[in-house]
Amino acid sequence: MGIKKITTPLADDTVLSLKTxxxxxxxxxxxxxxxxxxxxxxxxxxxxxxxxxxxxxQVIYYVGxxxxxxxxxxxxAGPTTSYRMDKYAPILMKLGLKGMxxxxxxxxxxxxxxxxxxxxxxxxxxxxxxxxSKSIKxxxxxxxxxxxxEAIRELIVEDFPAIVVNxxxxxxxxxxxxxxxxxKYAVNx
Amino acid sequence: xxxxxxxxxxxxxxxxxxxxxxxLPEDTYKGLKQAFEKEISESGKTVLxxxxxxxxxxxxxxxxxxxxxxxxxxxxxxxxxVAVRDKNLTDAINEGTRRGYSEGFxxxxxxxPLTRKNIGDNTPAIIHYEFTNGDKLRIMYAAKGGGSExxxxxxxxxxxxxxxxxxxxxxxxxxxxxxxxxxxxxIGVGIGGNFERSAILxxxxxxRKLGERNSDHELDEMEKIILERINNIGxxxxxxxxxxxxxxxxxxxxxxxxxxxxxxxxxxCHSHRHAEITI
Ligand code: SF4
Numbered sequence: 001m002g003i004k005k006i007t008t009p010l011a012d013d014t015v016l017s018l019k020t021x022x023x024x025x026x027x028x029x030x031x032x033x034x035x036x037x038x039x040x041x042x043x044x045x046x047x048x049x050x051x052x053x054x055x056x057x058q059v060i061y062y063v064g065x066x067x068x069x070x071x072x073x074x075x076x077a078g079p080t081t082s083y084r085m086d087k088y089a090p091i092l093m094k095l096g097l098k099g100m101x102x103x104x105x106x107x108x109x110x111x112x113x114x115x116x117x118x119x120x121x122x123x124x125x126x127x128x129x130x131x132x133s134k135s136i137k138x139x140x141x142x143x144x145x146x147x148x149x150e151a152i153r154e155l156i157v158e159d160f161p162a163i164v165v166n167x168x169x170x171x172x173x174x175x176x177x178x179x180x181x182x183x184k185y186a187v188n189x
Numbered sequence: 190x191x192x193x194x195x196x197x198x199x200x201x202x203x204x205x206x207x208x209x210x211x212x213l214p215e216d217t218y219k220g221l222k223q224a225f226e227k228e229i230s231e232s233g234k235t236v237l238x239x240x241x242x243x244x245x246x247x248x249x250x251x252x253x254x255x256x257x258x259x260x261x262x263x264x265x266x267x268x269x270x271v272a273v274r275d276k277n278l279t280d281a282i283n284e285g286t287r288r289g290y291s292e293g294f295x296x297x298x299x300x301x302p303l304t305r306k307n308i309g310d311n312t313p314a315i316i317h318y319e320f321t322n323g324d325k326l327r328i329m330y331a332a333k334g335g336g337s338e339x340x341x342x343x344x345x346x347x348x349x350x351x352x353x354x355x356x357x358x359x360x361x362x363x364x365x366x367x368x369x370x371x372x373x374x375x376i377g378v379g380i381g382g383n384f385e386r387s388a389i390l391x392x393x394x395x396x397r398k399l400g401e402r403n404s405d406h407e408l409d410e411m412e413k414i415i416l417e418r419i420n421n422i423g424x425x426x427x428x429x430x431x432x433x434x435x436x437x438x439x440x441x442x443x444x445x446x447x448x449x450x451x452x453x454x455x456x457x458c459h460s461h462r463h464a465e466i467t468i
Contacts, residue, residue, distance in 0.1 A: 021232070036305060066253045066296045075294060076253035081336045081369050103336070103427065104369035125236055125427055126336060126371035127460035129256040130211075131243040148307055149256075149296050161239070163232065163429065174368050177430020181230055182423035185432040187413075 005159070009057030010098040010120070018120050018164045020171025025159040026122070030059040030101070032153040034080055037144055038088040045091060052143035052152060056096030059122075062103075064149035065139075066129070074139040074155070076129030079103040082121070086110050093117040101162055105174055114166050122162035123173065135160040191268075191324040193468055195276035195284070198326070201466050202285025205330045206261060207293035209464040210253045213244040216399040217436075217461040224373055224426070224433040233431025237373075240426070240459055255460040258295035259332030261286045261314040264393060270324035279316060282328075286314045298335065317389055329396050329465040337374060337458040340366035343388055346450040355380060355452050356411060360418045362454045363435070368428020371458035375399060376419065376438045379453040381445040391455035394439035396463060403440060412438040426459075436461075 006014050008028030018024070031053060033041065044051055062082050066075030082089075082102030089100060090113035098119050103126040106114075114121060124132060135157050143152040165173040213221075218241070225237040247254040263282055273281060290297055290311040297311040321327075342362045346354055359378055366374075379390025403409040415438045425431020436459070445451060 023232075023235070063256065064296060065256045066258060067294045069294045075296075076247075076256040076258075078256050080257070081339065083369065103371065105367055105428075123368070123427065123429070125239050125243075127255045127334075127458055128239050128243040130247040130250065130252040130254060131239055133252065134246070148309075149298075150307075173430070174424075174428045177230070177232065177425060177428065178367070178423040179430075180423065181233075181425055181430045181432055183421045184229065184423065185417060185420035187417050 008059050008099070010059060011057070012118060015098055015118050015120050015168060018167055019169065020164050020167045020173045020176065022164040024122065024162050024164060026059070026162060027158050027160070028156070030061050030155050030157055030160070032061050032063050032155060034062050034064050034150050035084050036147050036150045037152050038085050040144060042088045042091055045095070053154065055092060057098050059099035059101060060092070060097060061101040061155065066149070074133050074136050077133045077136060078129035079124040079126055082106060089113065093119045106166060111166055111170070111172065115168055115170055118168050120164060120168065121166040123165040124162045132160070191271045192274050193271060193326060194274045195281035197468065198273065198278065198281040199285035199288060201328065201468055202282050202330070203289040203292065205328065205464045205466055206286065206289030206295070206332070209330065209332060209462045210258050210293055210295050211247045211251050213247070213254055214461065214463060217459070218244055220399040220436040221373070221459060224436060228426065228431050228433045230425050230429070230431035232429040233426040233433060236426035236429060237433070253295060254462065255334060256296055257298065257334040257336065258290065259334050259462070260298060261311060262331045262333045262392065263314055263316045264319070264329040264396060265316060266319050266321045266327040268321055268323035268325045271326055282316055283312045283314055286312050325467050327465065327467045329463070331395065331463040334458055334460065337370035337456045340370040341455045343384070343451070343453040345384065346452050348448070348450045350450060352411060356415050356418070358452055359415050359438070359454050360422070362456070363419045364422055366456060367424055370456045371460065372424055372428060373426055373433045373436045373459050375436050375457040375461055376415070377455040377457060378438065378440040379455070380440060380442040382443045382451060383445065383449065384451055386443065387451035387453040388455065390441040390443060391453040394441045395455060395457045397439050399437050399461065408440045408442060412440055
């Protein structure tokens with residue numbers, strides 16, 4: 001199948017070309033946000049206030065890295081579990097968010113929004129924070145510094161490894177993958 | 190009576206925390222390697238390869254294995270002939286935790302449960318004490334990530350549910366957890382005690398070395414059956430499909446009330462960071 005190289009911001013045809021199960025390498029700018037940052041972003045939207053960055057076409061990475069040591073670009077930076085952002089994700093997609101990177105299942109509302117607003121959900125490897133950090137070339141806190149690891153950072157990534165979990169066509173790698181390997185474990189010891 | 194200073198304990202705790210954040214224990218690495226050889230799914234193999242590579246990078250570059258460096262969990266065995274000087278033991282461990290997470294550049298993940306405001310130094314640690322003979326202090330530490338902890342569960346079962354009911358419950362928990370707890374996982378099961386005790390037993394069982402058999406024959410059999418059933422769910426590494434969803438199942442049991450059958454299932458992720466020291 002080969003690995004697809006994609007760049008951000010994500011254009012519609014890029015999103016449309018991605019299918020569940022595709023391995024991708026992402027390059028360009030991505031933004032970090034997890035629980036508390038999402039809470040604040042959605043609050044701004046409710047109050048009709050501008051967001052700290054233009055969300056159209058962008059990709060949000062659900063991550064709260066470890067503090068960087070002196071001289072490091074970023075600390076360990078693997079994905080956090082995405083379902084905690086499910087409540088907020090459709091609101092952001094409505095405003096033009098095109099991609100999310102995290103780990104774990106999404107709600108039906110999120111999957112529907114992915115189809116409706118033409119977005120994509122990527123899975124990254126949880127617990128591979130040291131490895132993933134190597135693809136992060138720069139990191140800058142752009143909002144909510146008081147949230148420490150939960151602040152919003154603008155990252156420049158190069159060949160960030162991920163896999164398409166939910167595509168615009170309704171595909172879901174977690175369901176398909178699980179079904180394929182159900183009852184395939186044989187005990188041989 | 191033998192005396193240990195609180196400073197010595199804080200220092201030991203700090204080192205346990207910093208070292209285990211970057212260095213995957215041998216039993217875990219071995220278990221992951223075996224899983225890699227066994228896995229038949231392509232994406233599962235890719236994930237396991239990257240997890241192993243991540244462990245190597247973390248070790249050589251001195252970088253945390255996972256950004257979730259956990260809540261600090263301790264099981265401490267206190268010999269009856271040892272005493273702590275200066276600060277009390279709990280304060281000494283918390284001080285070590287504070288230093289470990291700050292000096293090791295680890296993520297501080299404790300927060301107020303309602304306001305969600307970060308405490309800032311990853312305290313308080315979760316500490317369980319037991320008393321033993323002798324004059325030694327044994328400190329067992331684990332960094333427990335939130336992703337896997339969140340998928341854990343507890344159930345006050347009916348005594349009539351029996352062994353089959355217990356095994357079904359464990360499998361159901363893993364079915365519901367799916368990709369969320371970063372599989373492949375280690376599944377700690379506590380059977381008996383009471384409500385809170387079963388959860389502590391489940392957590393404690395995670396400290397058994399991966400790959401080491403249960404010395405209780407009946408529990409050993411149950412572990413094998415549950416492992417097989419979990420690996421037949423199909424979740425696989427990171428949930429992308431595969432036959433390696435669990436690296437191991439560890440059970441501890443203890444007597445319980447004649448009316449009860451408490452069962453707790455504590456899920457641990459592949460980033461199984463644990464270490465211990467005896468002072
Ligand atoms: S579940 Fe474990 S491996 Fe996954 S992100 Fe949390 S601590 Fe890291």
